[in-house]
Amino acid sequence: MSDLVTVLTGGVGGAKLVLGLCHALRPQDVTAIVNTGDDFTQLGLAISPDIDTLLYTLSGKADAARGWGRAAETWHFMEAVGSLGGADWFALGDGDLALHVLRTHLLRTGVRLSTIVANFASAWGIAAKILPMSDDPVATSVATDEGDLEFQHYFVRRRCEPAVHAVRFVGAEAASAAPGVIESIADPNCRAILIAPSNPFLSIDPILAIPAIRQALIETRVPIVAVSPLVGGTAVKGPTAKMMRELGMEVSAAEVARHYAGIIDSMLIDVRDPPTSLDIKHTRADTLMHTLDDRIRVARAALDLADSLRP
Numbered sequence: 001m002s003d004l005v006t007v008l009t010g011g012v013g014g015a016k017l018v019l020g021l022c023h024a025l026r027p028q029d030v031t032a033i034v035n036t037g038d039d040f041t042q043l044g045l046a047i048s049p050d051i052d053t054l055l056y057t058l059s060g061k062a063d064a065a066r067g068w069g070r071a072a073e074t075w076h077f078m079e080a081v082g083s084l085g086g087a088d089w090f091a092l093g094d095g096d097l098a099l100h101v102l103r104t105h106l107l108r109t110g111v112r113l114s115t116i117v118a119n120f121a122s123a124w125g126i127a128a129k130i131l132p133m134s135d136d137p138v139a140t141s142v143a144t145d146e147g148d149l150e151f152q153h154y155f156v157r158r159r160c161e162p163a164v165h166a167v168r169f170v171g172a173e174a175a176s177a178a179p180g181v182i183e184s185i186a187d188p189n190c191r192a193i194l195i196a197p198s199n200p201f202l203s204i205d206p207i208l209a210i211p212a213i214r215q216a217l218i219e220t221r222v223p224i225v226a227v228s229p230l231v232g233g234t235a236v237k238g239p240t241a242k243m244m245r246e247l248g249m250e251v252s253a254a255e256v257a258r259h260y261a262g263i264i265d266s267m268l269i270d271v272r273d274p275p276t277s278l279d280i281k282h283t284r285a286d287t288l289m290h291t292l293d294d295r296i297r298v299a300r301a302a303l304d305l306a307d308s309l310r311p
Contacts, residue, residue, distance in 0.1 A: 003029045005303065006184040006222075007194040010035030010050040010203025011238070012067045013289070014196035015057040017227060017302075018128065020295030021194075022058060024303065027127035031184040033213075035198070036113070036132045037140035037169055037206030040152050042090050043081070045100040046107055049152075050203065051117055051132060052099055059124035067237070070095045089157045114178040129180065133207045136175035140206055141168045151202065160239040164246045167201050172209035177216075185216040192306030193217070195226035197287065197298075199240045200259050201247075208263065217263050223309040225302050226264045228253040231288050232272035254278050265309055268302050281309065 003025045009018055009032050021030045035050045049068075056062035056070055063071045073093035082088040092100065099120065106116050112135045121130050140151035144162035154160060185193060198204055208214050217224065230253055235241040241251045249255045253269045254276045260267075266281040270288070285301035288294060 002189045002191055004031070004184075004187060004190045005029060005192050005194065006031045006033060006187075006190055007196055008033050008198075008204055008207050009054065009196040010038070010198045010207075012053060013229060013236070013238075014050075014198040014203060015054045015062075016289040016295045017194070017196045017299060018054060019057050019292070020289070020297070020299035021303075022128050023292065023296045024299040027058075028129075030128040031131060031180070032128060033131050033133055033181050033184065033207060035203045035206050036134060037138050037172075037202070037209075038151050038155075039137070040139070040150065042092070042152075043087065044104070045092070045097075046104040047090075047092075047100055047152075048103065048113070048117075048132070051130065052096070054130055055099070055117075055120055055124065055126065058121075058126045058128060058130075061124070069093055090152060112178075114180070129184070131180050131184070132178050133181065133213065134175040134210055135178050136171060138172045138175050138206055138210070139170040140202060141170055142166075143168065155202070155239075160242065164201075164239075164243050166247075167205065169206045169209040172206065173211065175210050177210055177212045182212060182216045185213070185220050185222070188221065190220075190222045192303055193220065193222050193224045194302050194306070195224070195260065195264060197227040197229040199229060199235075199238055199243070200256055201240075201243055204260075214263070223266070223306040224264045225266050225268060225306045225309075226257070226260050227268045227287060227298065227302050228256055228270060228273070230256065230273060231270045233274050236288065252276055253282075257282075266305050268298070268305055281305075283308075 038049045142149045142154040143166040146162045244251045271284045
């Protein structure tokens, strides 16, 4: 059995797990399939928040205190935009602009997003494979009590305050998986496929909404383990628990497991979660990831669970 591992990820929690995997294993054995349903255009620039979070995290450039963006960032550009009456609700740091400007330029010249991401990762010495879920545009739309909101308008501009009724992924049905995505899922030498403790509805569902990816996950013989996004029965940060209540779901690891039914084989649950009954194999571990050691511990626990599923 090889140490090749594929992880479906998005957001800060997902990036933490990927970093843990890159320390628990050889980073070149780790493939991250990243949500791009968050991608959008702001001030004429192509923004890929989840991809950039992972690039910053794996290159050691992430701002650990804020949990997003670059460390030691400055904000002169946004101050200038605001002074001119421009839209300044989505913060673009001065250093952060480099990724957005270069990505926008390359996309306009016909370079695929997957190629751009691979080149960025190589330039920053990242050995892990970072694959956008698709090179085709997919846009997350959130149906709320204020009407349909584009993802970033819900998540950043409105700070997740509107009540959520449904989430749609515009363009997903017609989207193709990016190069390497299906291969990494179907590879019989893969040790495990992990679903990161990312928001199931906003970070993982956009990936699963691409038909070829969902079908590959259903058909693969590789063990699939989801790491529950809940710690102590609630979300550490972000709107996961709030959304579950608004969508008429109980806030529990069992409910998350039911949400992933047909895809996952097992789930890693936090030790602080209340007792629960799952129809699939599961184990418990401390899944809170404050430090690098925490991230490595969670990665190893998920891999151990995957190994236990093999005959």
